[in-house]
Amino acid sequence: MDLENIEINGLKDKKRRLINELEKQVQTSYSRQKIEKLTPSEKIIFLLAEGLDIYASIFKIGKSLPLTSIPVWAIESMKIDNWADVERLEKEIILNDKEESFLRKSFSITKDKLSQVLKDLGNDNGKFKNGVDIEPGNTVSFPFKFKAPHLFKAKNYNIQFKSTYEKSAEENKVSTSFDKKLHILPSPFSIPTGGIIGGTVGYFIKATLISDNSLTINWSLLAGSILFGLVLSLLTARKPDSNKAITVEDFIGGFIIGALAGMFSDVLITKLKLLL
The missing domain is CATH 1.20.140 (Butyryl-CoA Dehydrogenase, subunit A; domain 3)
Incomplete structure (x- = not known):
């Protein structure tokens, strides 16, 4: 040029x-x-x-x-x-x-x-x-990005690319397009949010089952169950560059892990002590 x-x-x-x-x-x-x-x-x-x-x-x-x-x-x-x-x-x-x-x-x-x-x-x-x-013989590339809404579970989307170009010598426009399927993972906040809510629900399940009379809330234990559910959900969250024995993929998985953490927090902490 x-x-x-x-x-x-x-x-x-x-x-x-x-x-x-x-x-x-x-x-x-x-x-x-x-x-x-x-x-x-x-x-x-x-x-x-x-x-x-x-x-x-x-x-x-x-x-x-x-x-x-x-x-x-x-x-x-x-x-x-x-x-x-x-x-x-x-x-x-x-x-x-x-x-x-x-x-x-x-x-x-x-x-x-x-x-x-x-x-x-x-x-x-x-x-x-x-x-x-x-210019003849040259190439051009256009960067792009997709913005998806907040997702609690993975979804598949179909997108279409359309390209229109004009040859100056022939003065005619040519249009072409092709489809592409995208697999979009859940939003990063979905798993820890599931862990927090699951930890809360797990604590109340445990407190209800072991309570003989009226339900009393131990706020320190409730906070500990919530934090424990958050930590476990973050530890087990699915990542593309790592292999784990247990992986959580979406909000439901985080909720289940958090609920288990809330119900069996003392047992899990004992197991973690032995493991560490």
Whole structure:
């Protein structure tokens, strides 16, 4: 590739990054405004749901999906395909944010940068041409990731990849697609959550069976059963790079291990002492 093509491809890559940044800023602004418009009772429910989401993220690496993400039916309306979309989204969403907010200033800066890149590319018609130019004999790859909802057990999903390319010499577009099956494991929080709940249930089962009269709760033993169920569920949790005598695969498995830990905690601790 000659120097001119390298510079043009660099500008096109920068254009794509700026457009993606503008789209993320619009979505963030929408989420902020949605939270501000909630009633006090709705904010309490939102905080509780967000607390559960934070709890789920403790057992995994990375940030989870925001609870105020845009609905499925509005995804296309938030995308930027031309300069008119930039101005429309700025007017309808960004300008409704606080005037002194950094997000609003950042959108203005990114917009100016995109305008300059479009001028350097000679794109004066306001339309953004998507895609990547590939020289003959070269290849290109696109990284991607899947975001699944919180899962308590494994599920199989069918996905479809669609690729469209255009041959500049023939000026015709070619589309191709293929299917792929994904086996998605349970969320990382499902097994320890099962262990915690199972430890609680196991303690009450044991306390009920050995109690002659009224049920009395020993809070220290209850806390110990919960922690013991959590530890055992983490120790037996399935991992792809290790082989264990006993493995737990999902919420139900964690619950069973936790319940056994709660019911037979003294026996298991004695066995662990002998083992260690």
